[in-house]
Amino acid sequence: MAFRMPPRATIRPPALLPGDTVGIVAPASNIDRPALLAGCAALERMGYKPYFLESIVERDLYFAGSIERRVAELEHMFANPEVRAIVCARGGYGVNYLLPKLPIEKLLANPKPFVGYSDITVLLTWLTDHGLVTFHGPMVTKDFGREYGIDLETWMAVLGNASDYEHTFSIDEVQPLVKGSAEGVLYGGCLSLLAASMGTPYEFKTEDTILFLEDVNEKPFQIDRMLRQLLLAGKFKTVRAFVFGEMLDCQQPHGQDYTLQEVILRILAPLGVPVAFGLSSGHVRAANRVLPFGVCAKLEVGEPVRLRCEAAVAQGTGAPRILKEPSKQ
CATH class of the missing domain: 3.40.50.10740 (Murein tetrapeptidase LD-carboxypeptidase, N-terminal domain)
Incomplete structure (x- = not known):
């Protein structure tokens, strides 16, 4: 599949191979x-x-x-x-x-x-x-x-292979909040750090992005406040789609009668772009996935959710070898 838009990052580092x-x-x-x-x-x-x-x-x-x-x-x-x-x-x-x-x-x-x-x-x-x-x-x-x-699969496929990467997520892995498809530059990170960059020379740039957002130990109202801040600042005007991470422990300590997904939808649903929730990269319980930032990607939010990214590394040197699971002795 050819991507219709240019990547933000044009410098692709050499692939990482075993023995490196x-x-x-x-x-x-x-x-x-x-x-x-x-x-x-x-x-x-x-x-x-x-x-x-x-x-x-x-x-x-x-x-x-x-x-x-x-x-x-x-x-x-x-x-x-x-x-x-x-x-x-x-x-x-x-x-x-x-x-x-x-x-x-x-x-x-x-x-x-x-x-x-x-x-x-x-x-x-x-x-x-x-x-x-x-x-x-x-x-x-x-x-x-x-x-x-x-997550060994994405580690090998994204960092060690100079070809496009595609993955289909089950409904248990990634939830579709607003269905649709979009193409853009994959980009983002920890929501609280992105919000903290506002007004500095290092402010993050969201133009034409599939914006990945994740965080840990933030209460729902704090997630609401940061998303609302970025919305009012105009940072979501040209975002093509949103993907949220696990949002690990982002809940009230004594329980709540609403979900974080409802909080997110209140702010982002009116934008009319696809929104997915639950991709395990960053602060996660297990199997941390690798996401390449700066490359073109296509996100299809339905049942299931699919993500395709263009090659993030250039062809490395040396003969490829089989990686071993890090948990094995």
């Missing part, structure tokens, strides 16, 4: 070494070579070291020719300190898959807006470090 070195970075909150090593062990079982700087476990307040340390770590991983992909250790908070100091030209000169979610959203959208395809997906201490934390 995966650089691990901590650009936000501090991390624990045992969780880091557990995630590294999973990457090794999948056939990769995990690599990190010893300074990754440094702490400064609640951050993974100083601003200078975190900027230098990112620069090093992008510049190092042995590193074939960069996966964040965790999110938390702190990426917004780095953006004014990161040299975008140097990062784009050495394109490679960059993977993360949560607070990493601001890095994903910033890099994508500058032309690099990025990847919303599992992180080392949060997902690789636990059994069945990643």
Whole structure:
């Protein structure tokens, strides 16, 4: 299938293959070494070579070291020719300190898959807006470090295969809230981080997007407030479709007599574009899926829901080998 519109991101990093070195970075909150090593062990079982700087476990307040340390770590991983992909250790908070100091030209000169979610959203959208395809997906201490934390199918298909990717979701996986089909640029991330970017030089760009939104531990009225803010700010005027994540634990602590889906529909249904709910990428219970940001995609919201994305990586080098499940010993 040929897509009718151009992608936002035109720089496709080389595909990630087993045997490649995966650089691990901590650009936000501090991390624990045992969780880091557990995630590294999973990457090794999948056939990769995990690599990190010893300074990754440094702490400064609640951050993974100083601003200078975190900027230098990112620069090093992008510049190092042995590193074939960069996966964040965790999110938390702190990426917004780095953006004014990161040299975008140097990062784009050495394109490679960059993977993360949560607070990493601001890095994903910033890099994508500058032309690099990025990847919303599992992180080392949060997902690789636990059994069945990643969705191996999308990891292999999106990051390791230079061809279009298509998946049909069962009604139990993704719910159709407003039926229809749309084509656009897949893009988005954690809703609270996207809302926080408003009014800054790093404000996210929603033109002609299939907008993926997810979050964790936000009450329904808080989701309502953020969606309403973005609607009033005009951020949804040219959005082609919406896809929500699991929205993990986004409920009132003592129960409620309405659903989050009803809250979402009150705001988005009048826009007359497709809306789906439940795609497991980002903050999820298990099997974190990889979504490529910046590529063209087609979303069909019906029963079932289908998502097709154009190739997100360029053909890699070396002979492809079979990946192993990270949960297997």
